[in-house]
Amino acid sequence: MKKRMTQKWIAMICGAAMLALLLAGCGGGSETAGGSGGGTGGEKVSISIWHNWTGQDAKAVAMRKIIEDFRVQNPDIEVVDEGLPTDGLKTRLRTVAAADEMPDLFVMWPDAMTKEFVKGDLLQPIDDELNANPEWKNGFIPNALDGYTVDGKIYSVPMNLAPSSFIFYNDALFKKYNVKVPETWEELEAAVQTFNDNGVIPIALGNKANWVAQSTFFSTVADRITGTDWFLKAVEQDGAKFTDPEFIEALKTFQKLGEINAFQEGFNSLDETQMMQLYFQGNAAMVVNGGWALANLVNNAPPEVLDNTHITIVPAIADGKGDPATTSGVVGTGLGVSKKLDGGKKEAAMKLFYALAGPDGQKATLDSSTLVSYNIELDKSKAHPLFVELYDLVQGIKIVPVYDSKLGSATVEVVNNGLQELLMGGKPEDIGRKIQDTQAAVVAN
Structure with a gap:
């Protein structure tokens, strides 16, 4: 009797142990799919992010700090980040896009790039996350989400505001040589002549990464x-x-700027x-x-240059059809989310997305002397005076499209x-024909 009772208890204990193991297994699976933290329930998940926050400017430093803080606060999420210069990032993204091997998160541009990636079925929309955080969604300035909206779905949010064309000038040099800050194109050409006569580079240009001249200068001149x-x-190839x-x-x-030596020698060999x-x-x-560029100026320019730097816009051009009170630009880069993400990896990735592009990330960007497309009041008493000058200037101008935000990627390369x-003497008519032929082919496809 005693022996039979002992065997019965052993059987019950073994059964209970097996049941506990089964329950633990089921519970572990459930926690991995949607538990706390990064949604991994103790099982570490790895996510990748590609970005262009590689420099020592305040914006790049602020974004890298958010990633580092995120790692500390989320030990169950491994963040594998790779930083690339802007031109290198664009090239690399289009290379992996062709192979359908996108990273989990990646800095991308609104309008043309976003549309191309959606067309290639590489992105997933973030409407669910935005609708779950209405204060975040409604915090952006008017039309800020338009460049990331395709067929009614939103694929990202801007992480900054990127007017792309300002003249930063050293007022000490202007005063030394009695040069007027140009308000007309003729005054700009006169300033170039005076600085050349006195052995001063009129305008520094680094167009090795060939997007610089197009994005920062030509887009505004053309407009x-x-x-x-x-x-x-x-x-659109519709009447023009x-x-x-x-x-x-x-x-x-x-082209005339090149002819009158507005830039230093070797400008196509120097980078930004x-x-x-x-x-x-x-x-x-x-x-x-x-x-x-202002974040770089504030962080890295010597005091004798920084204290004498002021900002203006590209001057008016006589008989032009465009509004002279404008600058080219976009609402700012955002983060693309790979179409392949799901489950715990997607939950972890969206948590990092929110840390970088949510309200706290937007404030960190503004505090880094970088404009944002988000409704945050600037505390002028704490901001650098040059950033306040930029901030006030932007309030009185309109942003018009920068060329590389609207044209197809093949056309952008031809333009650049x-x-x-x-600038090296090429024939304008021939260059215009190449751009036209390429864009016509892009639209036809």
């Missing part, structure tokens, strides 16, 4: 001459062509960092760059290469 409506029609007289005139106007160094060293009176050729 001054052709007007925005003409450009948007040419993009890049062989039209107004566009050829824009090319000729920009070297361009800014010429300005930091006091060797150049002006540098034309996007609003993003064409501008390098143009």
